[in-house]
Amino acid sequence: MDLTWNGGDTEFRWPWLLPVLVLMVIGLLVWWARTRGRLPAGAAYVAHAARLRTLPRYQALVRRRVALGTCLSIAALITCAGAIVLSARVQERQSTEQNDRTRDIMLCLDASGSMAEVDAQVLREFRTIVDGLQGERVGLTIWSGVAITVFPLTDDYDFVVEQLSEAESAFGTGGVYSDEYAIYTAGTVVDWSVQSQLGDGLASCVQRFDRKDEDRSRAIVLASDNEPIGDGIYDLQGAAEFAAAEDVVVHGIAAPATAERPSALQQFEDAAQGTGGTFALLGADGSAAAVVEAIGRLEAREITRPPLVQVLDRPTLGTALAGIGVGGLLAVWITEGVLAVRGRREEEAP
Amino acid sequence: MTAHLTRIKSRLSVHAHRKVRGLLEGEYAAIHVGRGIDFNDLREYVRGDDVKDIDWKASARSRQVLIKRYVAERKHTVLLCVSTGRSMAAMNDAAVSKRELAVFVSGVMGYLAVKHGDLVALVHGNAAHQHARPPEGSELHLERHLAAVHDAITPDAPPADLTALLRYVTRTIRRRTILVIVSDETTLPEDCADVMRRLTAQHEVLFLTIGDLDPTLPAVADRRLVDVDAAAEVPGWLRHDRQLRDQYATLVGTEEQQLRRALEKLGVVHERVRDTESAITAVFRLLERHRHARRR
Numbered sequence: 001m002d003l004t005w006n007g008g009d010t011e012f013r014w015p016w017l018l019p020v021l022v023l024m025v026i027g028l029l030v031w032w033a034r035t036r037g038r039l040p041a042g043a044a045y046v047a048h049a050a051r052l053r054t055l056p057r058y059q060a061l062v063r064r065r066v067a068l069g070t071c072l073s074i075a076a077l078i079t080c081a082g083a084i085v086l087s088a089r090v091q092e093r094q095s096t097e098q099n100d101r102t103r104d105i106m107l108c109l110d111a112s113g114s115m116a117e118v119d120a121q122v123l124r125e126f127r128t129i130v131d132g133l134q135g136e137r138v139g140l141t142i143w144s145g146v147a148i149t150v151f152p153l154t155d156d157y158d159f160v161v162e163q164l165s166e167a168e169s170a171f172g173t174g175g176v177y178s179d180e181y182a183i184y185t186a187g188t189v190v191d192w193s194v195q196s197q198l199g200d201g202l203a204s205c206v207q208r209f210d211r212k213d214e215d216r217s218r219a220i221v222l223a224s225d226n227e228p229i230g231d232g233i234y235d236l237q238g239a240a241e242f243a244a245a246e247d248v249v250v251h252g253i254a255a256p257a258t259a260e261r262p263s264a265l266q267q268f269e270d271a272a273q274g275t276g277g278t279f280a281l282l283g284a285d286g287s288a289a290a291v292v293e294a295i296g297r298l299e300a301r302e303i304t305r306p307p308l309v310q311v312l313d314r315p316t317l318g319t320a321l322a323g324i325g326v327g328g329l330l331a332v333w334i335t336e337g338v339l340a341v342r343g344r345r346e347e348e349a350p
Numbered sequence: 351m352t353a354h355l356t357r358i359k360s361r362l363s364v365h366a367h368r369k370v371r372g373l374l375e376g377e378y379a380a381i382h383v384g385r386g387i388d389f390n391d392l393r394e395y396v397r398g399d400d401v402k403d404i405d406w407k408a409s410a411r412s413r414q415v416l417i418k419r420y421v422a423e424r425k426h427t428v429l430l431c432v433s434t435g436r437s438m439a440a441m442n443d444a445a446v447s448k449r450e451l452a453v454f455v456s457g458v459m460g461y462l463a464v465k466h467g468d469l470v471a472l473v474h475g476n477a478a479h480q481h482a483r484p485p486e487g488s489e490l491h492l493e494r495h496l497a498a499v500h501d502a503i504t505p506d507a508p509p510a511d512l513t514a515l516l517r518y519v520t521r522t523i524r525r526r527t528i529l530v531i532v533s534d535e536t537t538l539p540e541d542c543a544d545v546m547r548r549l550t551a552q553h554e555v556l557f558l559t560i561g562d563l564d565p566t567l568p569a570v571a572d573r574r575l576v577d578v579d580a581a582a583e584v585p586g587w588l589r590h591d592r593q594l595r596d597q598y599a600t601l602v603g604t605e606e607q608q609l610r611r612a613l614e615k616l617g618v619v620h621e622r623v624r625d626t627e628s629a630i631t632a633v634f635r636l637l638e639r640h641r642h643a644r645r646r
Contacts, residue, residue, distance in 0.1 A: 040583060043574040045505055046563045047437035047448070048536055049584050050577070051601055057594040065587065346592045347568070 010314060013089035021084040064339075072332045079325025086318030095309045103136045103217045104153050108205035109167075110224035110255075111142040111185040112196040113176040118255045118282060120172030122223045127164040130157055139208055140167060144188035145195050145230075147204030197232030198224045198268070202239035206248050218248045222272070225255035226264040240271035249277040256282050354496040355489055358457035362630065378462040378637055392416040426528060427485045428463035428470045429553070430456045430495060431519055433533035434502035435476040435510020440578045441563040444570050446626055448560050449503040452532050453496050455558050455623050458633050459530045460492040471527065473519055474499050477511035480518035505578050510534065516545040520552075529553035534560045536605045538612040546616050556636055557613055557620040564602070566595040 012018065052058050107126060109119045119142075130138060138160050139153035151163050170184035189195055205220050220243065226236065234242070243250050252272030258265045259281060272279040392408055395415035408416045432438075432452055442448045460470040469485035472495040481502070483495055512533050519529070529549060538546075549555055565575050565584045575584040588594060606622065613620040621636035623629050 039576050039581065040574040043576045043583070044563070044570065045440040045447075045578040046565045046575045046584060047440035047534065047578050048562045049565050049575075050579060051536070051605075052565065052584075052588065052594075052598060055594065055597045055601065057591065057597045058588070061587070061591060061594060065585075340590070343590050343592070347590070349592075 010090060010092050013091050015088065017088045018084060021087065025080050025084075068332055068336060071328065075325050075328025075332060077325070079322055079329060082318050082320070082322025082325050084318075085321060086315060090314045090317055092312045092314050093309065094312060095307050103219060104209055104211075105136060105138050106153065106205050106208055106218075106220045107138065107140045108201060108220045108222045109140070109142050109171075110196060110198070110201060111144045111148075111188045112225075112227075114196075114225055114227065114257060115223065115255055116171045116176050116181065118223055118225075118253070120168050121282075122221065122253060123164050123168040123171065126221070127161055127168065130160055130164065140164070141201075141205050141208055142167075142185060142188055143197070143201035143204055144185065145190050145197060145200075146188060147201055148185075148187050149208060152208065153210065191230070194230035194232065195228070196224070197228050197230070197234075198222075198226050199228070199234035199236045199239040200232040202236070202250065202271075203234040203242050206239070206243045206246050209246065209248065218246070219277070220248055220250045221253065222250050223253040223255070224268065225258045226268045227258075227261070236267055236271050240274050244275045248275065250275040251277040252279040254279070254281045353493075354453055354457055354500060355461065355493045358454060358461055361454075361626070362458070362461070378466055391419050393419055425487070426463075426466075426468040427525060428459060428468055429485075429519070429523060429527040429529045430460055430470060430472045430474075430499075431515060431529055431531045432456055432472070432474040432499045432502075433476070433510045433512050433515055433531075433535070434474045434499060434507065435534075436503075436505055436507040436578050437510050437534055437562075438503045438560075439505040439507065442560060443563055443625055444567070444573075448534055448562070449500065451560050451623055451626060451629060452503070452534075453500050454626060455560075455629050455633060456499060456530070456532050457492070457496050458630060459556075460495060461489075462633075463528075464489055464492050470495060471523075472498060473515065473523070474502050475511075475515045475518060476502075476508045477514055478508035480515055482518075482522055509579065513539065513542040513545060516542065516549060520545060520548055523552075527553050529555045530558065531555065532558045532560065534562065536562075536602075536609065538609050543612060543616060546613075546618060550617055554640070555618045556640060557618050558632070558636065559609070559620065559622050561622060561624055562602075564595070564598060565589065566591065566598050 107122070109115070109122065111119070126138075137153040137155045138157075140150040140163060141147050142150055150167060151159070154160060167184065170180050173180070201224070202220065202222055205222070209218050240250065250272050252268050254265060254268050258268065265281065269279040269281075392405060393416065395404065395417050399417050403417045403419075405416050405418045434452075438448050438452055440448055442451050463470050464487060467487065469487045470492050471485035472483040473480065475481055481498070483498060486492070486495075510533070512531075512535050516531075535542075546555065563570065563575075566588050568589055571586065571589040574586070576582070577584050610620055619636055619640045621632045621639070623632045
């Protein structure tokens with residue numbers, strides 16, 4: 001799923017918390033300043049302490065204290081600011097026009113000999129479409145008596161294009177009697193009396209969809225001439241119902257030869273439209289334009305969804321401030337600790 | 351009522367001090383020219399002398415007529431002059447306040463005087479007020495003097511001003527006394543020295559100073575200290591710096607020496623009272639030093 005998020009506005013989740021906390025900090029400072037001025041209860045009095053202030057060491061100590069105290073105060077304030085920003089929760093609201101890229105498209109091609117040319121066209125057109133895809137997954141299944149997964153649903157387009165080219169050349173160049181075609185479609189016919197089972201093919205393709213728990217739109221591009229030989233497990237009607245039950249849209253592409261059998265054509269069209277899909281009969285010349293149009297219509301059926309809004313926490317600023325503050329505090333405390341240790345060592349020295 | 355004096359007496363009668371106590375009384379008596387006996391010295395006979403006063407044996411030895419001179423038997427007055435500014439309300443060391451120590455040394459001097467049959471008067475005061483209490487000879491009165499001193503010393507009192515107190519003495523005290531000054535001054539300003547000079551002409555002046563708590567000592571590190579003069583807290587981090595302590599000790603030592611020198615120049619004997627343990631010894635040393643100073 002590829003979503004382009006429009007960077008939204010940054011705001012606080014709880015803006016009222018800012019002034020409350022700032023006031024709290026100010027209140028604490030005022031309280032501290034007031035109690036500081038008060039003399040401690042139970043203190044001992046000492047006289048003539050003013051003499052101390054003239055001592056050079058006293059002045060040096062005071063300078064040191066002032067420097068450390070200033071650093072400590074600044075660090076504490078920065079920490080407070082960071083904590084306040086963090087607690088008010090900076091958030092970024094992002095919205096996106098959700099393009100329906102959560103589609104799975106299964107190419108479901110009839111591999112019987114009569115369909116080779118049509119398949120090649122469908123594959124060729126489909127390959128050009130793959131270039132424009134983003135996020136969709138594409139799979140390829142060929143079937144005749146039984147279905148074979150050429151490649152499962154994937155969004156590795158390089159691989160898809162490669163596979164499509166291979167399939168196209170297998171269907172298109174050598175013709176039905178070439179080795180290439182035979183090798184490529186090997187395994188689709190187990191019993192020669194059972195071939196070109198449109199119902200079984202469609203049902204197999206429906207079963208190829210995975211991630212059933214996700215809300216994805218699933219489509220099958222089903223190319224066939226609807227000329228089954230023998231009896232399959234599913235008839236076309238049953239397979240279409242199964243697809244509809246699985247929320248799979250079937251876009252049917254009928255080979256030109258199908259037009260010669262109106263009942264088969266009608267059956268195919270009903271099956272495709274019954275699942276909410278489109279149906280296209282390729283022209284007698286089997287022109288590519290019809291395929292493009294058919295797949296173009298498929299593209300046009302994109303489902304538009306309401307724009308998605310997501311709210312993301314942006315704790316970077318607060319964390320950075322608090323981190324700098326805490327770092328400063330630690331630095332000051334370490335300095336004080338070092339000074340204290342040094343002082344104690346001097347005390348203990350004879 | 352008799353709390354102060356009782357404490358002083360009990361301290362004086364502690365075994366270790368018993369010998370000192372006798373010595374103290376002797377030393378105190380030696381302040382007076384009379385020394386407890388009436389005979390003072392001999393001088394040549396002049397016309398008008400009482401014949402009964404002729405010392406015949408001495409006259410025979412020296413081949414001239416000599417007269418015994420007697421000191422007029424009369425009561426002396428010890429004037430306790432205590433500086434009761436707010437600095438006296440501070441600590442002397444970690445355990446004892448300067449107030450207690452001031453009351454104690456005043457009490458020892460007063461008690462010696464009372465035991466000797468002399469009168470004890472009191473002058474105490476600070477920058478704003480000075481008070482005098484008349485000379486009296488009883489322990490009860492001494493106790494009241496001490497209570498007055500004790501009550502006058504509070505942290506809210508005006509600051510100490512020894513010069514003003516001594517000027518008050520020059521203004522109000524006419525008789526000749528043994529002036530015992532108890533103060534906590536660290537320096538002797540010029541005007542104060544002038545007043546002292548004026549007082550030494552009239553009185554026998556004994557000067558006792560009381561020391562201060564060193565706010566840089568680690569012994570008081572766990573206590574919060576307040577500068578009684580500035581009414582501000584003395585920060586705790588001062589008590590962990592050896593360098594500061596050394597500098598402060600040097601400063602205090604220098605000031606003490608300067609004070610001692612200034613007082614020596616005035617001819618005033620001076621003793622520093624460091625704590626209650628050594629207070630009695632300090633009084634003893636003060637009296638002894640005074641005797642030697644007079645003989646010189």
